[in-house]
Amino acid sequence: MRIAVIEDEAPIREGMSKILKKINENYELVGKAENGKKGLELIRKEKPDLVILDIRMPDMDGLTMLSIVREEGIECKAIVLSAYSDFAYAQRAIELGIENYLLKPIKIAELKKALEQAEVNISKEQSKEQLFSLEYIFLNAITGQLDEDGKLADMITERYGIRGDEQIAIFGIGLSDNYDRYHEMVRRTMEEVGIHSNEFHFYVIEFQEKGSIVVILYQLEDQDKIKEYFKKTVVPMLGSQIPGRLSCAWGNCRGLLNIRKAILEMDSVLEWNLFFDRGTLISKRLIDATQTYPIKYPIDIEVQTKEAVADSDRKEFLSSLRRFREYCREGACTPQDMKEACSRYMMSLLHVAKESGKLESSVSMQNMITSISDAIFWQDIEEAFLTFFENLSLKNIGEDGVSLLVQKAIQHIQEYYNQGITLEEVAAKLHVSEEYLSTQFKKQTGRTFTETIRKYRIENVKELLLKSTLKLNQIADMVGYSDPKYMSKVFKDEVGMLPAEYRKKNS
Template sequence: MRIVIVEDEVRIREGFFKLLGKLGDEYEIVGEAENGRTGLEICRTKKPDLVITDVQMPEMDGLQMLQAISDEGLDIKAIVLSAYSEFEYARTAMKLGVTEYLLKPLNISDFSTALENIRHQMEEDRRKKPATVGTLDQVMRDIIGGRMSADDEAFNYLKKNYGITADQKFIILCDYLGNQYENSAKREQKELSNSLSFYEGIKYLILDVEYRKSLIVIVYKYESAADFERWIQYQLLHELEGSSAMGFTECTSIGGISQGINDLYPYMDWNISFEKDVLISYPKITQVQTSLCVYPQDLEARMKTAICASDFSQQKKLMDEFEEGFHDGKVYDPREIKECFVRFIWSVIEIAKDIGNKKVADLQQQKLLDGIMNAKLRSELSSVCAGILDMLKDSEEASDTETLTVRRAKSMIHEFYHTGITLDEIADRLGITPEYLGTQFHKETGETFSTYIRNYRISKAKELLVGTSMKLKEISERVGYSDPKYFSKVFRDVTGKLPAEYRKSLK
């Protein structure tokens, strides 16, 4: 995606360079400008895919620049940034085909989502074929995407060709497929169409909207919205028997279809809160009463202990217990559920990183956060948990490539670390020289013997600090240090914190 930044504050422009670099290498900034006039010239010459622009700027503001871009027929997507939340700015931007309007200070998650939406819109535009222009499918896509206004010309065309009038109502169904969209969309569309064909007296259109991971059904002829809604709830959902979420709303005009989708879509995550096969009906969903969602602090502490102890079976058991805790027959706010997932997963990541899990340390945490907070299905949250468990398991299985000698040496360390066992003693038990064992151990583990046994002792100390209320002297002796002061020094050298500070930070 080739991008031009138009912003009068140089520090903000520099910030975009850094931010886009972190979000991915598919973003290329091909130009920058401090006002709309210069930005327009750059857009004329560079012809970028996207322009990110401020509103208030000298010489020519952002909306005037976008108006000029539109007048000249330049096919450039736009993200408008503004510190002003007045409706007039947003309305003007929407008239210019801007679908992403973000307020300062910028929320990174919102910005990342906006870029992703733009990318999917670009891909959808590229898939267009000249033969489809003028079909009901294409007209609806253009109206929803802001590429066509619902004006008299559009109304006349739709009435003449499809019998759709300006003041008629529409039902919108959103069939959200989530991570299964790519593999399931075509099959789901066929099943959905087959089921809808048995409901007499309706006319409808099914649009595949990739950037929303959904199929959008627009019903433009029907007798009763209430009857149709009941049929969806009590028959259609059971017929589909899928792992998707289904949403329902009604809008009063063709011009309101886009807004109807925008109103309904954020509430699709209520599927996480309900049992299976519940229709998300907007605006009814806004009146749902919820129970207090309590974060399982004790479960988090037990999970940290299991990670420190490298007990994968216990880790999996606790992860399952965490997920099942939100499905106890009560209805919780989906955002609160997702915030609990963020907090729990974050605690798992931090403790795993702390004990040296390299795979977890390399995670793109912002991407993981977006995955959780944008989830609308339980399966999407479960997928995140499964991915974390796989990383924890891989870390435990990484030692499979080690020779029997090194594995036996590590086994002895794990059994006798608290006794002060030495390299010479282990080498003697294995019947080899200390020099050979030290060389082979470093070669296969990447650590010296002394570093490994020190780190193992500290990891066991962390387990005791997190999972017990033992005193410092007791923990020190338990992990093989007779002097608590020396133990505290070693612990700080390894972790950067004293034992008491470490215990406090995790509790």
């Protein structure tokens, strides 16, 4: 509880902070003032939860100060201290909504009781206020738990200006596995967009478990104009800031009670990410205006992929998978048709792999098909197929438990470690995503890609230190460090001593 003390008697004013800490160490004294005029400035600045004030003070008495506070709508509780038991003072104080009226000299027990009661009342009001917060209102609207209550509707209109039948727009942002990395940036971006617009009010709600963010727009000046702004400015802005998985959808409804229905409808259009290009603002209106055609299953691509599976030919497998995706996209078929074709494609590959003994029976066919049917990004489908192929590689995994994919990544590190090779470049060479390679690399080697490059460089630095008379700047250049000082720092972090010490000790 944040407390301000306004009292003209210095001993009481100065001693109050010690008394408050003794009563409850969580009480925070936000300031003190010796008269009502300075006390008013303090209250305006700090907005305390509770004010402890005297009545008779110079410049401005306590009750006059409190009446101004009430007129200005500053919400705070008040406990009055007074050496006078005059009924007129007490009556005026009660009219101003004080918590308690304590006579001087103050008894610690009475003050403690008054403070505890004030804290209880503040807590109750804060809880009540939370029940009518925008977060409470919108979350209950989204979950369908907002009651059709006339009094509540009137309160929402009075407090937030949201009428029962007004147009509400919903901007949905799907991040999937990008959520943890980018959700804070997305929130900041959306808040910046909302703050600088006078054409709508907004509220941002995050759904971590779904990997998505919902922005509710209300009090709209012109919904079509706002939607066009989001389409041409906001969506491209997010697309440039967020690599990988990103979906943007638009929905609308009339009134808070229809928000849940609008969001459920918006969820159902997200799979159209499989159809539209990245950076498209997807809406039901856009989908309804899109012409689609039945897909003709590409048997020829399936045959080529089966051959790649039989030969454990990763390059051809990835090439066939890429052709299959392009075929589905160019065919302008619905997302449902695409996923059904992908499921059939996967089933045929699983069958040939198991028949040829290249796939362990423990691999769950159902999990792979489910991953495809639930997909809203092509990356989800591709990763299901990559997982399938990695399981094919179990027969070719070496004694060290490292798959062919990771072995090739390590070979690239060994060959190009001194040229600043990056995870992105290696992933591109191996035709897999950065995320997939990074996960498999860490899982199978116990180290990250960056840690492995650093370790390989340091081992080569050790060898050059002991087997040559090269200077540190020459060694740094040979192993891919542009700055010998930075190389020395990394070397010490890894080995526990500087390069020069290591050369001297081991020569």
